[in-house]
Amino acid sequence: MVYEAEISRANPSCFLFLLDQSGSMQDAWSGTTKAQGVADAINRILQNLIIRCTSGESVLDRFSIGVIGYGARVDFALNSSLAGRKLIPISEIADVPRIETRQKKFPDGAGGIVEQSVTFPVWFDPVASGSTPMSQAFDLAAQTLKEWLMQYPDSFPPIVINLTDGEPDKDPSRHAEQLRNVRSNDGGVLLFNIHISSKDAGKIEFPDTDAKLPDNYARQLFTMSSLLPDRMRDLAKPDYDFPLNTRGFVFNADLVGLVNFLDIGTRAAQR
Amino acid sequence: MEFGVFHHRLPKAGHDFDECADNIQIEELPIDSAYSTDAEANSTIVPLLRAAIADGATDSAFPSYWSALLVNAYSKGMCESDSWDDALAEIRQLWQEHADARAKAWYVREKVVQGAFSTLVGVTFYSRADRPAELGWRVCAVGDSCIFIVRENSLIKSIPIDDFVQFRSRPYLLATNEQDNLNLEEKLRHHTGVCSTGDQFLLMSDALACWFLRRQSQHGDAILVMNAIVTAESLEDLVHEQRAARCESGYPAMRNDDVAFVRIEIK
Numbered sequence: 001m002v003y004e005a006e007i008s009r010a011n012p013s014c015f016l017f018l019l020d021q022s023g024s025m026q027d028a029w030s031g032t033t034k035a036q037g038v039a040d041a042i043n044r045i046l047q048n049l050i051i052r053c054t055s056g057e058s059v060l061d062r063f064s065i066g067v068i069g070y071g072a073r074v075d076f077a078l079n080s081s082l083a084g085r086k087l088i089p090i091s092e093i094a095d096v097p098r099i100e101t102r103q104k105k106f107p108d109g110a111g112g113i114v115e116q117s118v119t120f121p122v123w124f125d126p127v128a129s130g131s132t133p134m135s136q137a138f139d140l141a142a143q144t145l146k147e148w149l150m151q152y153p154d155s156f157p158p159i160v161i162n163l164t165d166g167e168p169d170k171d172p173s174r175h176a177e178q179l180r181n182v183r184s185n186d187g188g189v190l191l192f193n194i195h196i197s198s199k200d201a202g203k204i205e206f207p208d209t210d211a212k213l214p215d216n217y218a219r220q221l222f223t224m225s226s227l228l229p230d231r232m233r234d235l236a237k238p239d240y241d242f243p244l245n246t247r248g249f250v251f252n253a254d255l256v257g258l259v260n261f262l263d264i265g266t267r268a269a270q271r
Numbered sequence: 272m273e274f275g276v277f278h279h280r281l282p283k284a285g286h287d288f289d290e291c292a293d294n295i296q297i298e299e300l301p302i303d304s305a306y307s308t309d310a311e312a313n314s315t316i317v318p319l320l321r322a323a324i325a326d327g328a329t330d331s332a333f334p335s336y337w338s339a340l341l342v343n344a345y346s347k348g349m350c351e352s353d354s355w356d357d358a359l360a361e362i363r364q365l366w367q368e369h370a371d372a373r374a375k376a377w378y379v380r381e382k383v384v385q386g387a388f389s390t391l392v393g394v395t396f397y398s399r400a401d402r403p404a405e406l407g408w409r410v411c412a413v414g415d416s417c418i419f420i421v422r423e424n425s426l427i428k429s430i431p432i433d434d435f436v437q438f439r440s441r442p443y444l445l446a447t448n449e450q451d452n453l454n455l456e457e458k459l460r461h462h463t464g465v466c467s468t469g470d471q472f473l474l475m476s477d478a479l480a481c482w483f484l485r486r487q488s489q490h491g492d493a494i495l496v497m498n499a500i501v502t503a504e505s506l507e508d509l510v511h512e513q514r515a516a517r518c519e520s521g522y523p524a525m526r527n528d529d530v531a532f533v534r535i536e537i538k
Binding site: 004006008009010011047050051052054055056057059094095097099119121234235237238263 | 330333376378380382441527
């Protein structure tokens with residue numbers, strides 16, 4: 001059995017985010033910039049992950065969190081009091097964001113749209129400079145996770161989320177494979193990709209084929225992405241009914257839903 | 272008739288007891304203390320004992336407090352009352368006050384907005400003025416906590432789930448936010464019947480209930496195994512053993528989850 005390990009404080013898992021901070025991320029995207037799109041995506045995932053780990057008045061350390069930025073340099077990218085640290089218990093991450101209030105549109109239940117203020121914690125602001133050393137980021141991730149797995153060998157395998165516009169300096173496929181081959185006793189590292197692209201192909205979420213992907217960059221990221229494990233496909237129901245070959249890849253969409261595919265407590269069914 | 276009652280609960284492996292979001296409440300009522308009119312039977316009924324378990328969804332806000340409120344409300348007659356909606360509104364208000372007082376950090380506030388969720392299954396035993404020799408039972412259930420009725424070592428009723436394959440990771444649950452229960456009436460399960468001496472009523476939260484139905488279906492001995500559970504230690508031993516054992520598919524024979532168990536025997 002693989003990808004079945006329980007995620008708990010005693011046996012935590014790990015999220016490692018890889019943020020493309022290259023110069024091309026200043027390009028316009030969906031009314032803003034790609035860099036802003038990446039920043040919003042990681043901030044939303046962290047927000048949802050922390051809320052899922054909240055129990056009573058505290059955040060349970062079911063995950064360690066790390067962030068590697070790659071652009072002008074490749075390094076750990078958490079700021080403020082967490083600067084210089086690699087993988088950090090999620091309860092510490094929960095206490096450091098800047099809290100913003102943003103306007104969000106919701107259906108009003110009568111066919112219209114209403115705007116409401118929502119809390120938006122911000123850990124990351126947009127950064128864009130330099131080239132796209134994705135291979136080096138994969139290598140640093142693999143090394144970091146090998147060290148972490150020495151401490152937690154039986155953990156649910158670490159999840160690496162790579163947020164990028166998909167234009168690497170060189171072919172990173174071999175490095176991605178090496179990263180996926182880093183293993184806990186419960187399976188290999190899961191590498192998921194969020195592709196922020198200027199191509200107008202609509203949102204594509206968790207495809208099982210590359211047939212509808214608009215360019216070679218997207219197809220390369222799709223191929224490098226791990227298959228969703230059976231247990232995660234199962235937990236995604238009934239919201240999603242993923243085919244067997246579904247990969248952890250989204251195109252111009254976010255991966256917030258992924259947080260709900262993890263077995264960290266009973267959730268209620270739809271209303 | 273008399274009632275023989277055993278109950279116990281325990282948390283997930285690796286968790287502290289105070290993290291257990293399963294709650295149990297049992298209320299034996301003095302015969303002259305409570306009665307109500309059963310409109311359907313057009314007769315006065317006298318509730319004698321109420322027992323309930325509620326399994327708070329761990330991925331919700333203050334689930335243990337919510338499940339405790341639910342079993343307490345059941346034991347006070349919430350499910351038999353015409354004012355079910357009022358009773359639910361009252362405990363929702365209590366939960367909200369409890370949660371708001373603790374929502375200091377941004378993530379707690381966000382979690383509280385999402386609310387709490389829980390199963391509820393309860394059974395009420397009662398006598399009826401027009402049939403004083405009978406002992407009746409009524410069951411009310413929401414979600415995947417179950418009640419099994421055993422007569423002469425045979426399973427004669429499973430409510431609300433009768434097959435282990437029907438257990439899902441996301442059951443319909445009682446929510447603290449009213450808008451999450453808009454179709455509650457159609458999700459509530461009500462059943463009634465008449466007891467015989469020797470009948471056993473087994474209330475179980477989902478992990479134990481799923482194990483029970485699978486074991487009964489595949490090995491036919493789950494009732495006998497549960498008959499041997501007479502102390503808290505014997506239940507804990509069984510749960511620990513079955514969490515470690517593997518079924519044919521390779522999965523744990525019993526999922527690692529909070530466990531609540533109540534047995535009421537009609538003597």
